[in-house]
Amino acid sequence: MASTILKTNFNNSMQFIEGWYWALPSKKLKLGKVKPVTLLGRNLAIYRGFSGEVKAVDAYCPHMGAHLAEGKVEGNDIRCFFHNWKYDESGNCVEIPSLEKPLPVYIKTWETAEKYGMIWVWVGEEKANVLPFVPELEQVECNYMLGTKFIKNCHPNVLLINAIDAHHFNTVHNLPLEIIFDSQSLNNNAITFSNTTRGGNDSWFIRLVRPLYKEQVTYSMCYWYGSTGTVTLGPDFLHFYIIFSLRMIEGGKTEGQTILVTPKRQGILGCLINPILLWLTQRVGNYFAKGDTQVFETIEFNFQNPTKADQSILQFIHHVNQQKSLNWGTWEAVDDINNKNVKPQLKKNLLAYKQHEFNI
Template structure:
């Protein structure tokens, strides 16, 4: 299975998985302001109406194609700068000054939600599915801060598999453990990988921290829509949570934003504790990212010779390739069937 196949979602710069994608931090969009955003090859205008609602519309006015981000927000609608046509929050034309009444035209709007300090856009033709979340925190009210924003010279899929590349924890991060990942499918768009560990009894560090865990050292990933990953790690009494929100750039590169999350704790001292925990979470994330940074500026991923240690990577590739594909720029459904290695078939002697 070649990662660059035109019939594969994985590592494919011409298509992507239907799902939720981050557009911009909430704090960057004030009330009655509009911004131009290019998301997965499509130009959008994103504005916040007087009610505080965020509206995402296709960028160009259907009259003459002026970019709506050059216009102004009026109430919860937007008025084009060029000829002053106005559209409401549903994209319906409600005023054409030169004509004296509205015309039966509209602009495409997209589902949005704000969470974790980010504006997310549902990119797809179907009804929105679940917004990405940390499985342990599904029903928990959380505090968060935005961490590092970055660009990498590889596809989001390739960046995500780093966290489930079992062998690199030994070669890059020098962990004296054999790590094996068990996968569990949450739904058609989400899959988790949780670790089991072996060995390490000769390491003083492992002997020191092992009493902090009932079973294995906690480390698990949950992947959503092949583009957003949540990390859970830490001792039994204190877990750290990091969300890696990724989106493709032109040419198969990645723009990402880390989001650091922790359960809300009551009172002033709970707030103070959470600020410290979120800062510590960022340091934990920076530690693991530090050794890998240069790899993702130069890698040309093509997994031709998988080994047993690559089992989790093959499972993730299979998971991504089973999801609904949309075309870069147009956001239209890809009409051909993905060509994939069937589940259970062996590749280089290992089942996927």
């Protein structure tokens, strides 16, 4: 069958999904400080006001284009270094030293949030949706630790499908059981894939660890905005949680940050156990990432002739292509006309896959 990948959102270096994207670790932005951040082709100045809240604004002063990260924070406002124009937390110019009254100009502001030790920026004009979270831990207070920061020579979408590439668990990681995923939409911007199979009875290792699992081996992946994935895995009595937060950089490559999460445990015992659990979580994540590293340095992604084991990948591609997309750099909405012609072809490809599946 011909390639199922069309130039809509998936693996597209010129556009991306509207949503929440990580900007920088919270600990790197001290009170009253400002940092320059380039996010999805757009330059921002991100600062922490003296109230403790984080503000994100377009980087360049509308007077002469000086970068506001060269300026200074005053209260919850930011003042440009070059001519000392000051902008409040809503982006309005509130003071120009050479004038009695400021001009009616403003800088664009972007909604921010802090979670899991990261500063996130909502990229888009629509009202901000929910921040990414681990479904099992939605209402649970958590401890967290920032893990590995990395750059990969492929698009974030391509990197993320690795977690639901069922067959590669056998070929790369030598997992002695078949993985079959069941997908479920969490909301319009999030989709989960959960393992539904038990299997592996021919493996002495699986028979050894079987008592630790009530039913199937616990492994699930939740994707948010096509860019952040939360992994849940482990035996019934102890689940490990890893967040892979990705953002596209120049050339359609990936800059990523892993975040290790565990439910907060009370008392002295919790203070002793949780750092160990977070350390173990990092080891688990490193184990699964190790075997795939070289693939994403050399891959020229061209998905053709899908098999039955690729069903989850096709479902993820379809999910990504249904999201509202923005243009790289400008953050303007992609013209809906561009997508009208490809959606019927996408449906045709998915139908062809379903027909193909029955013949496998």
